[in-house]
Amino acid sequence: MIGKLDLYRIFHTVSRNKSFSKAAQDLYMTQSAVSQSISKLERDLEIQLFYRTSKGVVLTNEGQILNEHVSNALGMIHVAEDKILEFKTYKKGKLRIAVGDTISRYFLLPFLEDFHTAYPGIKLNIINGTTTEICEFVKSGRADIGVCNLPIQDDQLQVIPCKEIQDIFVCGEKYKKITEKPISLEYLMRMPLIFLEKKSNSRMYVENFLNERGFQVSPVFELGSHDLVLDFTKSNLGISSVTKEFSKEYLEKGFIYEVKLEEEIPKRNIGIIYLRDMQISHAAKKFVDSIK
Numbered sequence: 001m002i003g004k005l006d007l008y009r010i011f012h013t014v015s016r017n018k019s020f021s022k023a024a025q026d027l028y029m030t031q032s033a034v035s036q037s038i039s040k041l042e043r044d045l046e047i048q049l050f051y052r053t054s055k056g057v058v059l060t061n062e063g064q065i066l067n068e069h070v071s072n073a074l075g076m077i078h079v080a081e082d083k084i085l086e087f088k089t090y091k092k093g094k095l096r097i098a099v100g101d102t103i104s105r106y107f108l109l110p111f112l113e114d115f116h117t118a119y120p121g122i123k124l125n126i127i128n129g130t131t132t133e134i135c136e137f138v139k140s141g142r143a144d145i146g147v148c149n150l151p152i153q154d155d156q157l158q159v160i161p162c163k164e165i166q167d168i169f170v171c172g173e174k175y176k177k178i179t180e181k182p183i184s185l186e187y188l189m190r191m192p193l194i195f196l197e198k199k200s201n202s203r204m205y206v207e208n209f210l211n212e213r214g215f216q217v218s219p220v221f222e223l224g225s226h227d228l229v230l231d232f233t234k235s236n237l238g239i240s241s242v243t244k245e246f247s248k249e250y251l252e253k254g255f256i257y258e259v260k261l262e263e264e265i266p267k268r269n270i271g272i273i274y275l276r277d278m279q280i281s282h283a284a285k286k287f288v289d290s291i292k
Contacts, residue, residue, distance in 0.1 A: 004044075006037075007037055007038075007040060007041045007044075008041070008070045008073070008074070009027075009074065010023065010027060010029075010034055010037045010038065010041075011037075011038060011041055011049065011066070011067070011070060012067065012070050012071060012074055013026050013027055014034065014038060014050070014057060015059055015063070015067045015071075018056045018057055018058065019056040019057065020034050020035050020038070020056075020057065038050065045066075047060075047062045047063075048060050048062065048063070049062065049063035049066065050063055088282055090118075090119040090121065090122055090282065090283060090286060091119075091121045092121045092122070093121065093122045093123070093281065093282070093283045094122065094123045094124075094125060094283075095122055095123070095124055095125070095144055095145075095281070095283045095284055095287060096125040096127060096142070096143045096144045096145075097112075097124065097125070097126055097127065097143060097144065097145055097146070097147065097287070098127040098128075098129055098133070098134040098137040098138060098142070098143035098145070098146040098147070098148075099126060099127075099128070099129075099134065099146065099147040099148065100128065100129065100130060100131070100134070100148060100149075101128060101225060101226075101227075102225065102226040102227070102243070102246055103147055103148065103149070103270060104126065104128075104147075105246075106245065106246040107147075107163060107245075107246075107270055108147055108291075111287070111290055111291050112124060112126075114290065115286075115287055115290060119283070119286070122283050127142065127143050130199055130200060130201070131148040131149050131152070131200070131201035132199060132201070134146040134147075134148045134273070135148070135152065135154060135157065135273065138157065138273055138274060138275060139154075139156055139157070139275065144274065144280060144281060144283075144284045145272055145273065145274045145280065145284050145287070145288060146272070146273040146274070147162075147270065147271070147272055147273075147291075148201065148270070148271065148273065149200075149201035149202050149205070149268070149270060149271075150201075150268055150269045150270065150271040151205075151268065151269075152201075152271070152273060155276070156275060156276055156277075157273045157274070157275065157276055158273065158274050158275070158276045159271050159272075159273050160271055160272045160273075160288065160292060161269035161270070161271045162269070162270060162271055162272055162291050162292055163245075163269060163270040164267050164268075164269055165243050165244070165245050165246075165267065165268060165269065165270060166243070166244040166245065166265070166267050167202065167205065167206050167209075167241060167242070167243060167244070167265045167268070168241075168242060168243075168244045168247075168258050168259070168265070169188065169239055169240065169241055169242075169258070169259040169261065170230075170233055170239070170240050170242055170247065170250075170251070170256040170257060170258055170259060171233060171236075171238075171239050171240070171256065171257055171259050172233050172234050172235065172236040172237075172255075172256055172257075173236060173257075174236035175191070175236070175239060175257075175259075176257050178191075178239075178259055179257045179258065179259055179260065181260070182260040182261055182262045183259065183260070183261060183262065184261075184262050185210065185213060185215055185261065185262070185263060186215075188239065188259070188261065189210075189215050189217075191238065191239040192220045192237070192238035192239065193217065193218070193219045193220060193221075193238055193239055193240070193241070194219060194220065194221045194223065194229055194232050194233060194237065194238040194239065194240040194241070195207070195217065195219040195221070195222055195223075195229075195240070195241050196222070196223060196224075196225075196226065196229060196241070197222045197223065197224055198222065202226075202241075202243060203241070205268055206241045206265060209265050209266070213263075219238075220237075220238050221237060221238060226242060226243065226246055226247075229241075229242055230242060230247060230250050230255075230256065233250075233256050234250065234255045234256055239259060240256075244258070272288055272291060272292075274288075
């Protein structure tokens with residue numbers, strides 16, 4: 001059944017062509033179907049829209065008024081369709097990504113650069129936060145996706161692991177001697193320890209590993225960023241828990257040294273999160289696919 005919007009489209013095409021036969025060609029319809037559609041619209045509106053002549057059709061006064069409004073309305077619809085197409089083809093849009101400083105700098109930045117180069121019309125809005133805050137940003141709708149440390153247990157969130165990482169302990173020149181052979185966790189706990197602050201997911205993961213083996217963590221320093229932890233370690237202020245993949249520059253330049261443990265901390269992942277029951281935008285899906 002032809003809907004009212006379709007009738008207006010047919011009406012507008014007849015008005016533009018001033019002919020049922022030409023309109024039929026444009027619409028890939030029969031002339032009879034076009035004529036029946038106009039007749040139905042006239043019955044529904046209870047007005048005559050066209051004068052039929054031997055040379056074609058001419059709008060009545062009422063038809064001219066209707067055509068002005070229909071033309072404007074269809075124009076707005078076409079604009080909306082064009083904008084939707086731009087979003088689908090990544091020519092325009094906005095992508096809100098919640099991510100922490102460390103992951104942004106050491107993992108996500110190359111992906112952001114590549115995505116921006118490929119789709120410059122997509123505006124990237126980066127929202128900074130801890131893993132806990134990132135989860136809340138996504139669940140509250142403030143961010144489309146989040147990139148953060150795993151594990152995360154939340155039934156509202158879809159979690160996609162995308163990079164494996166290793167937690168290690170490191171030291172500066174002052175403590176370099178303890179790197180000669182693996183040390184026990186008991187020995188480690190007697191050292192001055194530097195950790196990220198308690199709300200950090202990385203801190204909680206390592207601390208849980210130690211707690212499960214009967215050790216309670218009492219750091220001499222609790223810091224707000226991974227880079228600060230590295231700088232404090234370089235300055236010989238203690239033995240630090242860091243992410244190996246995010247500490248490569250300091251390790252390769254000899255600013256810090258890895259402290260081997262007799263029992264290695266299990267690897268974990270960085271992951272992408274988004275709302276489980278909500279379809280993400282075309283831009284968000286494209287970005288997620290580029291990381292996976």
